[in-house]
Amino acid sequence: MKKIISLAASVAFLLGMSTAANAQETVVDPEGGHNFIGVKGGAQATLTHYNFTDLITPQFGVYFGRYFNQYVGARIDVTGYQTKGGFKADRYGFINQDTPYKFNAATADLDLLMNMTNIINPKRVNRSWNWNLLAGFGVNYSWKHDEFDAIVTNVKNANIYYDGPVSCATKHASFNGRLGTQVEYNFSKNFSIMFEADANYKNDQYNLKFNDQVDWQVQAFIGITYKFGHKKKKVEQPAPEPAPVVREEPKPVVVEKKEEPKPVVKVKETTQKEIFFKINKSEGTEAENKKIAEAAEWLKAHPTATATVKGYADKGTGNAKINARIAKKRADNVAKKLTDVYGIDASRLEVSSYGDTVQPKAANNDNRLVIIVATEQ
Structure with missing residues (x-):
């Protein structure tokens, strides 16, 4: 029994070390x-x-x-x-x-x-x-x-x-x-x-x-x-946020005297896609464009859903004016693919961009992205 406990503790320690290593990123030290x-x-x-x-x-x-x-x-x-x-x-x-x-x-x-x-x-x-x-x-x-x-x-x-x-x-x-x-x-x-x-x-x-x-x-x-x-140098990366847990609302208690049960509250479904770009680029790679296709398929499967398309640029390169332009172009290009390539109605999309004023990611280079969040209405 002691050997089993010791083995389990060793495995847990190694897993913890692996997680800590994965939470670091090696970047060029500007200083x-x-x-x-x-x-x-x-x-x-x-x-x-x-x-x-x-x-x-x-x-x-x-x-x-x-x-x-x-x-x-x-x-x-x-x-x-x-x-x-x-x-x-x-x-x-x-x-x-x-x-x-x-x-x-x-x-x-x-x-x-x-x-x-x-x-x-x-x-x-x-x-x-x-x-x-x-x-x-x-x-x-x-x-x-x-x-x-x-x-x-x-x-x-x-x-x-x-x-x-x-x-x-x-x-x-x-x-x-x-x-x-x-x-x-x-x-x-x-x-x-x-x-x-x-x-x-x-x-x-x-x-x-x-x-x-x-x-x-x-x-x-x-x-x-x-x-x-x-x-x-190595910089610490925040641990990824856990996937949202969808909890079903408890079903109402059926009163024996009534034959018809109360209606079950339906949980609204949602999906999120993050499309990353190379420096000073507004067109994604083939692998990143597949995420746009996945978002389009989800929207087609949920005809009442709407989506936000938000563009960003990293603050570590360029300047505010250049970054505002590249972030808007990224968001517009993703929205255009959803409407022109995959046939999603433009009225279902809300397109915006933030330049480098908002940095959703801790690592500088990860802020060259567009985030699609689609929610069923």
């Missing part, structure tokens, strides 16, 4: 970190005495890193391609016209990232937009100095006295310091687009000339970022 990798393209120019617009050249880059939490991250960033410099005729007497030259250069930087939007408002619900600041340092490397060397060689071969900057063509590497900002839009959990603007401090030798002036480079990029490895 946690993630990895990222991306590509970008744009333009750069060096700030010198030469005409700014004549020094604009294309730039391309790749970057990867990690946000350690919602506030701070780090990345390795490699950018480069083509760079320009120039000699101004009114500055250097050995040439008679402004003469530009180009060369190739690339910069590798280690950057610190700070999400200022989360620092200012760490508990915000809408995380579609981010404003980031960045600061870093690294090294610049240049090559293919043929045009610069040709200008100097031609001047010397023409027996013109050369009093220009000293060539640093043999010194390919220089220090780089960076300050910048980003504006980022997350169009899904894994992808975002961003605009980035940087100012880069360079050694005097960056533009291939030593003239006792620090070189500055400005850059502007548009990029696309892939995010992965998000930190996750």
Whole structure:
């Protein structure tokens, strides 16, 4: 007998543990970190005495890193391609016209990232937009100095006295310091687009000339970022509500003197269907649409019944205006299937939507739904 009691207690304990586990859901922690990798393209120019617009050249880059939490991250960033410099005729007497030259250069930087939007408002619900600041340092490397060397060689071969900057063509590497900002839009959990603007401090030798002036480079990029490895957390889910118990009213006591019994009170029947949708979708999957068909069959079997069709949207994505529109569209599409596909009279339906002002479910993603409640009249 003791063994039977012990076995029953063990089974009950395991069932309880299973129920508790099922009451949890793993979701992305918005305050946690993630990895990222991306590509970008744009333009750069060096700030010198030469005409700014004549020094604009294309730039391309790749970057990867990690946000350690919602506030701070780090990345390795490699950018480069083509760079320009120039000699101004009114500055250097050995040439008679402004003469530009180009060369190739690339910069590798280690950057610190700070999400200022989360620092200012760490508990915000809408995380579609981010404003980031960045600061870093690294090294610049240049090559293919043929045009610069040709200008100097031609001047010397023409027996013109050369009093220009000293060539640093043999010194390919220089220090780089960076300050910048980003504006980022997350169009899904894994992808975002961003605009980035940087100012880069360079050694005097960056533009291939030593003239006792620090070189500055400005850059502007548009990029696309892939995010992965998000930190996750478990959230408690409320236990499902028990199915309503339909109780029959007790039959009236029949008085022996009367042959006819009192009429039995009929219990009104009801049914409920919950149709779930994917993010930003107003059309359900094939499995969810079967629930609409089941609701229609029930209404046909109960010709006096009426139904409410209520649409919702989750508060964790989008904004109030977008969510109001998507919730209404979901409710309208479900009602249209009931009337146009299954022939249910529209007068039997009461259609409404609540946007994200009402969240009937505890889990954020479960609030992308339409609830049909049909009751026999």
